[in-house]
Amino acid sequence: MTTLPTTAPQSTTAKSDPIPDRYLYGVMAEFTTPAQIMKAAEKVRDAGYRWWDCHTPFPVHGLDKAMGIKPTILPILAFLGGLTGVVLGLLLEVFTNATGFEFWLVVPIRGYEFLVSGKPFHSYPAFIPVIFELTILMAASAVFFGMLIFNKLPTFYHPVFKSQRFSRVTDDRFFLVIESRDPKFSRQKTRALLEELDPVSMEELES
Amino acid sequence: MSVSQGNMTAGSSERLQLGDLGPRYFRLGVITAIVGVGLAILLGIFTLDSIDRFFRAYVFAFSTILAICLGGLFFTILQHLTRAGWSVTVRRIAEALAWNLTWIWILFVPILAAVWMSHIYHWMHPEGDMLLEHKAGYFFFPLHYDSQVPIFWLVRAVIFFAVWAMLARFFVNNSAAQDKSGDPAITSKMQWWAPLSMFAFAFTLSFASFDWIMSLEAHWFSTIFPVYFFAASACGFFATTIVVIYLLQRAGRIENEVTLEHYQDLGKLLFAFGVVFWAYIAFSQFMLLWYANIPETTGWYITRMSGGWAWVSLLLLVGHFGLPFLALLTKHTKRAKPILASIAGWLLVMHAVDMYWLVMPTMPESTLYEASTLAAFRAEATNEMLGFTPHLLDIALLVGLVGLLAAGTVQRLTKCSLIPERDPRLHEALAFENM
Numbered sequence: 318m319t320t321l322p323t324t325a326p327q328s329t330t331a332k333s334d335p336i337p338d339r340y341l342y343g344v345m346a347e348f349t350t351p352a353q354i355m356k357a358a359e360k361v362r363d364a365g366y367r368w369w370d371c372h373t374p375f376p377v378h379g380l381d382k383a384m385g386i387k388p389t390i391l392p393i394l395a396f397l398g399g400l401t402g403v404v405l406g407l408l409l410e411v412f413t414n415a416t417g418f419e420f421w422l423v424v425p426i427r428g429y430e431f432l433v434s435g436k437p438f439h440s441y442p443a444f445i446p447v448i449f450e451l452t453i454l455m456a457a458s459a460v461f462f463g464m465l466i467f468n469k470l471p472t473f474y475h476p477v478f479k480s481q482r483f484s485r486v487t488d489d490r491f492f493l494v495i496e497s498r499d500p501k502f503s504r505q506k507t508r509a510l511l512e513e514l515d516p517v518s519m520e521e522l523e524s
Numbered sequence: 525m526s527v528s529q530g531n532m533t534a535g536s537s538e539r540l541q542l543g544d545l546g547p548r549y550f551r552l553g554v555i556t557a558i559v560g561v562g563l564a565i566l567l568g569i570f571t572l573d574s575i576d577r578f579f580r581a582y583v584f585a586f587s588t589i590l591a592i593c594l595g596g597l598f599f600t601i602l603q604h605l606t607r608a609g610w611s612v613t614v615r616r617i618a619e620a621l622a623w624n625l626t627w628i629w630i631l632f633v634p635i636l637a638a639v640w641m642s643h644i645y646h647w648m649h650p651e652g653d654m655l656l657e658h659k660a661g662y663f664f665f666p667l668h669y670d671s672q673v674p675i676f677w678l679v680r681a682v683i684f685f686a687v688w689a690m691l692a693r694f695f696v697n698n699s700a701a702q703d704k705s706g707d708p709a710i711t712s713k714m715q716w717w718a719p720l721s722m723f724a725f726a727f728t729l730s731f732a733s734f735d736w737i738m739s740l741e742a743h744w745f746s747t748i749f750p751v752y753f754f755a756a757s758a759c760g761f762f763a764t765t766i767v768v769i770y771l772l773q774r775a776g777r778i779e780n781e782v783t784l785e786h787y788q789d790l791g792k793l794l795f796a797f798g799v800v801f802w803a804y805i806a807f808s809q810f811m812l813l814w815y816a817n818i819p820e821t822t823g824w825y826i827t828r829m830s831g832g833w834a835w836v837s838l839l840l841l842v843g844h845f846g847l848p849f850l851a852l853l854t855k856h857t858k859r860a861k862p863i864l865a866s867i868a869g870w871l872l873v874m875h876a877v878d879m880y881w882l883v884m885p886t887m888p889e890s891t892l893y894e895a896s897t898l899a900a901f902r903a904e905a906t907n908e909m910l911g912f913t914p915h916l917l918d919i920a921l922l923v924g925l926v927g928l929l930a931a932g933t934v935q936r937l938t939k940c941s942l943i944p945e946r947d948p949r950l951h952e953a954l955a956f957e958n959m
Contacts (some may be wrong), residue, residue, distance in 0.1 A: 378957045396853065434817065442814055445807060 335521070342476035342524035343369075343496040344507050345483070346516035351377045354491035357514040358383040361495065364510055368499035372477065372492040391463055398459025399452045406448035414438045476522045494522065539777050540945065546938030553931030560924025567917040578917065579638035580740075584883040585921040586631055587737055588760070588876050589929045591753065593628060594729055595761020596621030597688065598754075600695045601725055604711075604718035609952025610789060613781040613943045617765045619696045620936040624929055625688035631925065632681065635736065639674065647742035648672065655743055655820075663739075680735055684728045691721050696936070699944050706946035729754055741887055744824045748809045755805045756882075759798030759844075760875040766790050766868035768933075770861055778942050784859050785956050791858030791867075798871055799852060802878075803845040819893070827887045830902045832912035836881050844874040876922060884918075886911035 348354045351373070358371055362385040371380060412418075412428050415438070419427035430438050465471070477483045477494060486492055493516075495507050511519055542549075568578040599618040603611045639645050650656035650669050663674040695714060702710045730750035738749045746752075766787070773779050813821045828837050848871055857863045888909040895901035907913060944950065 392854065434815070436815075442811060445811070 336523045338497075338504070340523050341497045341504070342522040343494050343502070344504075344511055345477065345480060345492055345494045345520045345522055346511040346514060347482055347485075347518040347520075348491040348493065348514075348516055349489070351380075351491065353515070354493060355380060355383045357493050357511075357516075360514055361493065361510070364501070366495055366499050366501055368496040368502075370494055370496075372483070372486045372494070374487055374489060374491070377491075389467070391460055391467070394459045394463045395456045399456035401459075402452035402455030403448055405455070406451035407444065409451075410444045410447055411439065476524050479523060480520055482518060482520065490517075497524075539779060540781070540941045540943060542777070542934065542938045542942065545775055545777075546934055549934040550931050550938070553927045553929075553934060556927025557924050557931060558927075560920050560922075560927055562924075564917050564920040564924060567915070567920060571915070572917070574642075576642045576644050577913070577915070579634070579642045579644050580884055580911070581915070581918045581921050582634050582638065583644070583736070583740065584880050584918060585925040586635065587753075587883055588879040588922060589624075589631075589925050590628060590732075591757035591875070591879065592760040592764050592929065593621055593624045594688070594725075594754075595757040595759075595764075596623075597625060597692055597695075597725060598729075598758065599761060599765075601691070601718050601721045604695070604714045605722055607715060607949075609949040610786070610956040612947045612950050612953035613778065614765065614769060614786055614790065614953075615699070615944060615947075616937070616940070616942050617768050618761070619699055620933045621761065621764065621929075622692045623696050623936040624932040625685075625692040627932060629685040629689070631928070632685065640672070644740060645742070647739055648674070659742065677735055680731060684732045687724050687728045691725065694721075699947075700940045702947060703941055703945050708948040711948055726754075729757070737882060740883060741824055743820060743889065744887070746809055746813065746821070746824075748805060748812075752802075752805045752809055753882075755797065755802040756875060756878050759794070759802050759871060759878075762790060762794040762798050763868040763872040763875060766794065767865055767872065770865035770868075772942065773861070781943050781954065783956070784861075785958050786953075787861055787864055788855060788858045788958055789956075791852060791864050794868060794871065795848070795852040795858075798875075799845060799848045803849075806840075806845075823887045823889065823892050826892065826898065826901065827885045827905075827910055828881065830905055831907045831910045832914075833881070833885055833910055836877065836912075840874065840878060840881060844871070844878060848874075880918065884911050 346357065348357060354371055354373065355377065358380060361369055362383065371377075371384060373380070414430060415428040416430055417428075419425050432438070433440075433443070436443065477492070482490070483492060493511070493514075495502060495511070501507075508519065564578075564581070568575075572578055596618040599611075600615060600622050602608075603615055603618075639648060643649070647656055647659065647663055648669075650660045657669070660669040661676070663669070663677040664671065665676040667673055667675055694717065698710050698714055701707075733750045733753035737753065738744070738746065769778070769782055769787075769790075773782065810825060813825055827833060848867060851857055851867050857867065886909070888905050891904050891909060892901055895904060
């Protein structure tokens with residue numbers, strides 16, 4: 318069994334020269350318990366910061382509220398996606414079973430009245446499975462791609478990964494990062510605010 | 525300080541008991557049952573010219589409450605099968621509903637009477653009907669149908685009621701025993717038996733729905749029928765549970781134990797099982813029969829799409845699927861107690877309509893096979909022939925049996941706490957959060 322080092326190796330940035338303002342991504346504070354980061358998040362929220370985030374090894378219940386994050390609009394997107402699926406499926410089936418209208422796409426495209434077991438050409442019960450599948454596909458795609466876009470994923474690089482201490486975020490440590498692009502950000506004041514929250518370590522991140 | 529603490533604990537244990545509400549609601553249930561069933565019998569005697577109509581209404585009312593009780597048994601077993609933590613505080617309601625399965629066999633007696641005294645189960649008279657003569661073994665084995673004793677069918681009924689009573693007793697009594705001993709081994713025991721119980725439940729529910737409901741139209745068959753009945757029973761159960769919990773909280777019981785999170789999850793399950801799954805199965809059954817278009821199987825749907833039944837089918841489509849689907853889609857309605865309880869109440873009514881639609885229609889077979897077109901059939905088939913004869917009796921009988929169901933459930937709830945107080949996973953349910 319390998320033993321984890323009791324203290325993580327010091328970040329290289331801590332020893333070297335301070336990061337110039339224009340390369341400063343933000344300030345990161347490290348906490349050891351969910352309760353601590355919850356309290357810290359409330360303080361940072363109440364201080365009026367907007368560009369900041371928490372990183373935890375597992376979902377912490379109530380952290381959304383503590384951070385003051387607005388409810389996601391993803392469900393509305395899912396509904397609209399589903400609705401698109403219904404309309405698309407219906408149009409597709411009505412068009413492919415109708416001969417009344419055509420459009421040009423290099424060649425004229427027109428529906429074909431295909432008689433299936435004596436059913437009417439427009440048999441809505443037979444249309445339902447396709448509409449259903451398209452509804453699911455569109456709603457699921459809207460949620461999946463919407464989630465990726467809202468989270469700016471895939472992200473191949475993030476400044477927090479430069480920190481050695483941050484690797485413990487997948488194990489047992491909780492991190493709070495306030496970004497320098499926040500209008501309220503000031504190197505001294507933000508550091509002072511985080512200092513008050515009693516973190517085990519604090520680090521400046523290079524962008 | 526100690527006095528006030530004593531009061532607090534006394535107060536909190538009162539909130540976990542039905543207390544004086546128990547006898548009151550029990551009496552109310554019994555009176556409703558007597559008035560309902562009595563009125564139905566009087567109406568039957570004075571307004572009906574055939575006993576068949578009365579028995580059909582009875583099968584409808586019986587299936588409606590049986591479905592709810594079976595849903596309770598399903599939910600109870602499922603929680604032990606999945607070792608669920610969130611549902612501990614709502615499990616007692618399911619257990620109390622399932623408990624009714626220990627005495628519901630008494631309500632089967634009129635159905636036995638229906639088999640011999642009426643013609644609604646026409647598989648009793650297969651003479652001259654080639655298809656029914658071939659199917660007779662399913663009912664009369666090992667005897668010949670001339671004997672008029674459907675032994676195989678009767679034995680199955682006995683097995684179903686025995687299995688249900690045993691399962692309900694096992695899960696309810698063990699859960700109640702845990703309130704006293706607090707022994708976590710009881711939970712392990714129930715979990716060990718849960719998978720086998722689920723098999724037994726699925727098997728008995730399937731064949732019970734074949735035997736008692738699908739066999740009303742003995743020529744017709746659908747292998748997905750039990751799944752449809754199961755979906756209906758889940759709908760009835762989740763709707764009942766939400767309504768019961770809402771009423772209990774209005775009366776000041778289990779207010780802190782059942783939270784908005786539980787409402788949201790019960791709402792999700794009602795949405796998933798009672799609305800979407802129900803519609804999915806209903807359409808799966810319809811789609812195959814409609815597409816294949818084989819005369820002996822389409823008649824069942826043609827009956828339900830002609831005359832007054834066409835409107836009932838439409839009502840189910842909109843009221844059992846369309847509107848509740850949109851209403852339950854967002855989490856905001858699921859987290860608003862009065863709104864969710866209203867939707868659940870509406871779905872409970874729809875569950876009864878669904879059972880009415882399942883049981884009451886009669887297929888006028890000779891008219892169906894002689895008609896050259898669908899329009900010709902519809903012109904000829906009257907609502908009487910289709911079995912569409914709504915009568916006050918149906919409602920009276922349903923109200924009566926629901927009264928019995930309520931009395932039985934309340935009776936069980938008075939015997940123990942409203943939540944499993946010493947379940948090892950109780951803390952999970954109390955701290956449960958969706959987000």
